[in-house]
Amino acid sequence: MTVTLDDFLRDPQPGHQLPAQVGPWRLRPYQHEAIEAWKRAACRGVVVAPTGTGKTVIAIAAIRETAGRTLVVVPTERILKTWLAALSKAGLRAGAFYGRVKDPNNITVTIYNSVLLHPELLHHVELVVLDEIHHVGAERFSRILSQIREDQRVLGLTATLLRQDGRDRDITSRLRVVYYLAPSDALQQGYLAPVRVIPIPAPLTQEDRQQYSSIERQIREVRRRLEDAQMLGSEERIRELDRRLKILLNRRRQLLAQIPSKREKVLEIVRRHQDEDRILVFSESIESVESIKGFLRSHGITAETYHSGKAEQDRDRIFQAWGKEFQVLLAVRALDEGVDVPEVKVGVIVASGTSWRQLVQRKGRLVRPVPGKVAHIYVVYAEGTIEYEILLRLRAIIAGRVRLY
Structure with missing residues (x-):
């Protein structure tokens, strides 16, 4: 039977019977509900669901159900490659458009930076899938939403829309949340692994304590001045104080990431889980993970680092070797989102921002379910x-006390 473009572009009516199977995946009840909710919203909206609950499968079902020409936009090359593999598993041919790769198809996967350089990618598609849509709240990506026509279908996907800068409202003003699955509900339904959070306090040296106190005083002072400037409406002064505040916050983050006693605590945790093939450690600076790697290696622990200072091919090689050639992978944000590692049961947060989004993403790396798994987050x-x-x-x-949009 010949399948025409009109077949692909059939009007998606709420209540139309969705197939129970999408490629190798059997749709779960909440995935059905998410797609139906999106269709009731005229196929324009955001699905918020925890990492590990199959948001990509929801999008692939929507692609197969409602669209012909489709553009899938993701934040990184690693996530792009994951999407291409998932689409292939579902029996869908897809092309890629990023960097030097220019191979568009009926379904094309690209990255946000490429859309900024080539906005025409948005012009001739029926469906736009915005994976990790919280990125669109960033100032540099904010114009992407305004370039999507009102008659185009849009599906946004994220584990949380919340942004510390409040720019999540820029997204929801254009695309409302049409479906929300709380992490606590996913856990109760057995779609996420149970998780234990274990606090490990690390003492500061007197010198580090003095540095921390000094930075804290400066942060409080700059915030006070920033509030005054905002009341007076001095744009130039606001920009200057905002820049100084970001510098101080980064200095505090770098200081806390490199507390010497943290290396010893990580070593203790790794030894406690010496039978695990893979342990994932999160930090906030390249210097801190390289320091911890050296410390672990000096004590006979195999470890590698994964961060933006390494070429993409080197990161791919390291990721593939994890659990085979070494045990501990130390990452700086580069693994915060879009990476599927269900076998990993032990994670260590050595340093992190306090944003809800980053914590949701880091937790999400550990809670993908496998039989008998209990995740441990130190x-x-x-x-x-x-x-x-x-x-x-x-x-x-984890307790479900926070609504993530």
Whole structure:
């Protein structure tokens, strides 16, 4: 039977019977509900669901159900390659458009940076899938939504829309959340692995404590001045103080990431789980993960680092070797989203921002379910500092006390 473009572009009516199977995946009840909710919203909206619950499968079902020409937009090359593999598993041919690769198809996967350089990618498609749509809230990507026509179908996917800068409202003002699956509900239904959060306090040296106190005083002062400038409406002054605040926050983050006692705590945790093939460690600076790697290796622990300072091909090689050639992978944000590692049961947060989004993503790396799995997330925090907030927020996310949009 010949399948025409008209077949692909049939009007998606709510209540139309969805297939129970999408490629190798059997649709779960909440995936059905998410697609139906999106269709009721005229095929324009955002699905918010935890990492590991199959948002990609929801999107592939929507692609097969409602669209002909489709553009899937993702934040990174690694996620792009994951999407191409998933589409292939579903029996869908797809092309890629990014960097030097220019191979568009009826379904094309690209990255946000490429859309900025080639906005025409958005012009001739019926469906736009925005994976990790919270990225569109960033100032540099904000114009992408305005370039999507009103008559185009749009499906946004994310584990959380919340942004510290409040720009998630720029997204929801154009695309409303049409379906939300809370992490606590997914856990109760057995679609996420149960998780234990274990606090590990790390003491500061006197010198580090003095540095931390000094930075905290400066942060409070700059924030006070920034509030005054905002009341007076001085744009130039606001920009200057905002720049200074970001520098101070980064300095605090770098200091706390490199507390010497944290290396010893990580070693203790790794030894506690010496039978695990893979342990994932999150931090906030390249210097800190390289330091911890050297410390672990000096104690006979096999470890590697994964961060933006390494070429993409080197990162791919390291990721593939993890669990075979070495045990501990230390990452700086590069693995925060879009990576599927269901076998990993042990994660260590050595340093993190306190944003809800980052904590949701880091938790998400550990809670993909496999039979009998209980995930362990160790929070190694500097005693008497802002880092204790990481522990409180992570517990609130797991308990379902936070609505993530």
